Amino acid sequence: MHAYRSHTCADLNTAHVGQTVRLSGWVHRVRDHGGVLFIDLRDHYGITQVLADSDSPAFAEIEKVRAEWVIRIDGRVKARDAALVNPKIPTGEVEVYATGLTVLGASEELPMPVFGEVDYPEETRLTYRFLDLRREKLHRNMMLRSNVVRSLRNRMWDQGFNEFQTPIITASSPEGARDFLVPSRLHPGKFYALPQAPQQFKQLIMVSGFDRYFQIAPCFRDEDPRADRSPTDFYQLDVEMSFVEQEDIFAAVQPVIQGVFEEFGNGRKVDAQWPRIAYRDSLLWYGSDKPDLRNPIKMQIVSEHFRGSGFAVFAKLLENEGTEVRAIPAPTGGSRKFCDRMNAFAQKEGLPGMGYIFWREAEDGSGMEAAGPLAKNIGPERTEAIRTQLGLGLGDAAFFLGGKPEQFESVAGRARNEIGRELGLCETDTFRFAWIVDFPMYEKTDDGKIDFSHNPFSMPQGGMEALMGDPLKVYAYQYDLACNGYELISGGIRNHKPEIMYKAFELAGYPNSEVDKRFGGMVKAFKYGAPPHGGCAMGIDRAVMLLADEQNIREVIMFPMNQRAEDLLMGAPSEPLNEQLRELRLRVVPKDQ
Numbered sequence: 001m002h003a004y005r006s007h008t009c010a011d012l013n014t015a016h017v018g019q020t021v022r023l024s025g026w027v028h029r030v031r032d033h034g035g036v037l038f039i040d041l042r043d044h045y046g047i048t049q050v051l052a053d054s055d056s057p058a059f060a061e062i063e064k065v066r067a068e069w070v071i072r073i074d075g076r077v078k079a080r081d082a083a084l085v086n087p088k089i090p091t092g093e094v095e096v097y098a099t100g101l102t103v104l105g106a107s108e109e110l111p112m113p114v115f116g117e118v119d120y121p122e123e124t125r126l127t128y129r130f131l132d133l134r135r136e137k138l139h140r141n142m143m144l145r146s147n148v149v150r151s152l153r154n155r156m157w158d159q160g161f162n163e164f165q166t167p168i169i170t171a172s173s174p175e176g177a178r179d180f181l182v183p184s185r186l187h188p189g190k191f192y193a194l195p196q197a198p199q200q201f202k203q204l205i206m207v208s209g210f211d212r213y214f215q216i217a218p219c220f221r222d223e224d225p226r227a228d229r230s231p232t233d234f235y236q237l238d239v240e241m242s243f244v245e246q247e248d249i250f251a252a253v254q255p256v257i258q259g260v261f262e263e264f265g266n267g268r269k270v271d272a273q274w275p276r277i278a279y280r281d282s283l284l285w286y287g288s289d290k291p292d293l294r295n296p297i298k299m300q301i302v303s304e305h306f307r308g309s310g311f312a313v314f315a316k317l318l319e320n321e322g323t324e325v326r327a328i329p330a331p332t333g334g335s336r337k338f339c340d341r342m343n344a345f346a347q348k349e350g351l352p353g354m355g356y357i358f359w360r361e362a363e364d365g366s367g368m369e370a371a372g373p374l375a376k377n378i379g380p381e382r383t384e385a386i387r388t389q390l391g392l393g394l395g396d397a398a399f400f401l402g403g404k405p406e407q408f409e410s411v412a413g414r415a416r417n418e419i420g421r422e423l424g425l426c427e428t429d430t431f432r433f434a435w436i437v438d439f440p441m442y443e444k445t446d447d448g449k450i451d452f453s454h455n456p457f458s459m460p461q462g463g464m465e466a467l468m469g470d471p472l473k474v475y476a477y478q479y480d481l482a483c484n485g486y487e488l489i490s491g492g493i494r495n496h497k498p499e500i501m502y503k504a505f506e507l508a509g510y511p512n513s514e515v516d517k518r519f520g521g522m523v524k525a526f527k528y529g530a531p532p533h534g535g536c537a538m539g540i541d542r543a544v545m546l547l548a549d550e551q552n553i554r555e556v557i558m559f560p561m562n563q564r565a566e567d568l569l570m571g572a573p574s575e576p577l578n579e580q581l582r583e584l585r586l587r588v589v590p591k592d593q
Contacts, residue, residue, distance in 0.1 A: 004072060004104075010046025012091050016077040021096060023048060024072045024104065026134065027065050029115050037062050039098075041073060044139075049086075049095040050075065058098040068114055068134070070105035073098050122554075127568040129559055141556050144264060145544045149216055151263055152237050152540070155256045161212040161239070166201035168194065168218070173518065178222035180232075188585040194220035194233075197537060199457060200522050202240040203494055206533040207525040212252075213240045216540065222565075227552050228486060228542060231565040239491070240535035246477055246493055249534050250274075250435060253489065257481070257538065261431050264547045269430040274481075278438040282482075283405070284326070287413020289439075292485030293432040295420035299412060302327045302400070305386050311355070311377040314402050325402040326412060329390045330419050333397035334358040338422070339372065342399060345418055349411045351401070357383055358397035368394050417485070431483055431546070439478040442471040442507065451508050454478045458492035459534075460504060467503045477534070488543060491536020498526045 004024040012021065025043035032038075039050040039062065050073050052059045058073075065071060075096040086092030111127075112120045114134045125132040132138055153163070172179045172193040179193040195201075197219050205213045217238040225231035241249060254274060261270045275293075282289050285298045303324045306314040314325050333339070339356040346354040355374045362369040370383035390398055399415065401408045420426045441460050443453035450471050458476040460466045466474045477493035495501045501523065505515045516523060544556040554560040561567055581587065 008045040009041055009043040009048040010090050012048055012077055012094050012096070014079055014093050017079050017094060019077050020074070021077055022072065022074050023050070023096065025070070026114075027067055027069045027071060029067060030062075030065060039065070039071075039073075041071070041096075042134075046091060047089055048091045049080075050098050051095055052098040056098055058101040061101040061103075062098060065101070065103070066107065068107040068110060068131075069103060070107075072102040072104055074100035122562065123568065126554075126560070126562050129569045133558070138555065141544070141548045141550070142558055144548055145540070145556055145558075148260060148264055148544055148547065149235075149540065151260050152256065153216065155259055156214045156237075156239075159212070159252055159256060161214040162210065163215055164205060164210070164213055165215060166195070166198040166205075166217065170195050170201075171518075173200065180220045180222050183584045183586055185584055196221050197236070198238050199455070200519065202238060202535060203457065203496075203522060203533065204525055206240055206242045207496075207528075207530045211242050213535075214238060217537075225561070225563045225565060228545065230541060230553060230557060230560060231563075232561050235540045237538040237540055238535070239537065240533060242531040242533045244493070244532070244534050246437070246479065246534065249479075249491060249493075249536060253481075253536060253538075257433075257488070257543075260543070261547065265431060266547075267429070271430065271432045274433045274435055276435045276437050279436055279440065280438070282434075282436050283409050287409045287411075287416055288485070289436050289480065290482040290485060290487040291413075291434060291436075292417060292420075292426070293434055293482075294427040294430055294484060295417060296425055297329055297331075297416050297420050299326050299328050299416060300390060301325070302386055302389065305382045305389075306378065306400075306402070309378040309382060311374055314355075314400070317402050322404050323402065324405060325400055326405075326408075327386065327390055328354075328399040328401070328412060328416050328419060329392055330397040330399060330423060331392065331425065332395055332423050333419065334360055334395040335397075336371070339397055339399075341422070342415065342419060346399075346401075346411065346415060349414060351408065351411055354415065355400040356397055357386065357400075359387060359392060359394055361394065374400065433488075434482050436480040436482055437478075438475045439480075440472065441474040441476040441478075441504070444472065449509060455490070455492050456505065456508070457494050457501075459495040460500070463497075464500050464503060467500070467507060471507045479536070481536075481538075483546060486542055486546065487539075488546075489536050489538045491534065493532070493534035496526055496530040496532055498523055501526070 001022050006022045009023055009025050023041055025041045028040035028042040028047060030039055036051060036053045041048050041050050052062045073096060075098040077094050078097050080093055080095055112124050112131055114131055117135060117137050133142065169182060169192045173196065177196055179196065182192040182194065184190045184192060198215060198217050202213055215238045217236055218233055219236055220233045223229060223231050241252065258270055258272065279289055282291055287299065301324055303318055306325050307318050309315050317323050339358055343353045343356065357370050357372045357375045359368050360371055370380065375383045386398065392398060401412050440453050442450050445451050454476065455478060458478045461475040461477055479491055480487050481489035495504060502512050502515060541553050541557055545553050548556055550556055559569065
């Protein structure tokens with residue numbers, strides 16, 4: 001017999017009754033039923049119940065074991081009594097009568113429980129991550145992640161893509177986040193960078209004549225942590241294609257992503273209609289460039305109904321250039337109590353509040369009337385025009401925000417989400433996707449300068465001619481895929497012409513010499529015949545988070561950092577040895593007190 005096991009803890013069933021078997025695993029829990037001891041023995045595959053009574057030669061040893069000890073059991077398979085069958089586990093019809101036990105690895109007293117899904121402080125969970133990973137839910141999440149990656153690979157190969165690996169040590173590149181720098185021992189004073197993404201390399205692969213590339217790529221960004229983003233490193237499905245337009249990318253990617261979500265969505269609906277929504281429309285309708293389309297609420301501009309009205313706050317505001325009033329429809333939200341609650345929500349978000357109108361039965365029985373402070377100020381004709389535009393009726397409400405859109409859009413988006421949740425309007429058990437397209441190529445920074453708004457390597461719509469006008473009116477062949485309120489994919493059709501690239505960077509304040517210095521390899525390659533190409537990348541961690549129905553990305557990463565970008569298990573970041581610093585010719589400057 002094998003030194004450790006003849007079967008796993010998920011293998012045994014009634015066909016094995018009477019057989020002598022050997023199992024190895026962790027003691028999930030021990031139960032004493034008055035002279036009969038039961039052990040739930042757990043391994044990677046499942047759980048098997050082991051028992052021993054006073055006649056068993058293993059009884060005395062089993063009395064000594066505790067939770068999370070690693071043991072080997074020899075025994076005989078027995079059928080459980082019908083009343084004791086456990087249908088929740090594959091081995092629930094049998095148990096193993098122990099005849100021998102060997103302790104393979106004893107455990108000290110546990111700093112946190114493994115049995116059950118007790119909510120424990122994250123600091124403890126990350127410090128003892130190897131224990132945390134033994135818990136059923138987290139173990140299941142890691143297996144989901146592994147299977148998702150396997151499925152992605154298979155589907156990409158089936159779509160005619162080839163997998164190539166790109167360097168992990170490279171040059172620094174402005175891609176929207178801070179680089180992790182790596183000092184060079186052989187070139188003192190110079191630094192490598194860990195790649196924020198394989199962007200330049202995958203474009204060079206296209207220039208080199210390969211047609212369809214993909215990679216499960218590690219990416220490194222020194223970012224501030226969020227619940228849906230790792231602060232140091234993450235993995236993405238990286239994709240690039242030659243001789244393609246935007247629609248070709250969409251057509252290649254959708255069956256891969258849709259197939260994975262159907263395979264691992266646990267029965268949840270995966271919507272096959274992926275609309276194209278312009279970036280500007282997404283901000284207008286949803287207050288976000290990653291809208292949750294499970295919520296049917298669409299915001300609208302209603303400025304004309306308030307211009308010159310009796311509601312002085314909005315009327316005066318609209319006299320200023322670049323201002324507008326937007327409405328958030330709230331079907332079934334027509335009660336003063338609900339409206340006041342949403343107004344309080346806006347105040348918590350830092351706004352003075354949200355104006356509102358709701359429609360109810362008139363107290364005199366004459367039909368429907370508009371109620372609320374706004375309705376009194378603007379009069380019945382304007383409120384009726386608003387109701388008609390928004391398609392609302394009796395028992396409905398609408399909320400209003402005004403000003404310059406960039407100052408209130410994000411709050412309006414959060415209010416839309418809150419209203420949809422509160423009123424039960426949002427779909428559940430559904431994945432809804434949307435391509436967000438026509439991103440602006442440039443944006444104005446706080447100090448009034450022009451900078452890239454997204455990926456600097458995207459092709460401007462209209463090419464060189466578009467770059468000769470107002471940069472803020474240039475759109476890029478840049479696109480994102482949103483799913484249930486998260487950005488899942490980002491990509492673009494690339495700028496493969498050196499003259500257009502130089503001009504695009506010039507508008508963002510980069511002279512040709514700086515472009516050559518930072519992107520010399522890619523610019524050089526483009527001068528020797530570059531095909532039109534484009535691609536995208538999907539965040540694997542975020543996709544698995546959605547599939548696992550988790551709110552925190554650390555629940556689907558094997559060994560994540562904490563919120564302060566610290567690895568509590570391995571003790572990173574750590575102070576370097578003096579010998580290491582001398583070898584790299586570096587000196588640590590003490591932090592200012």
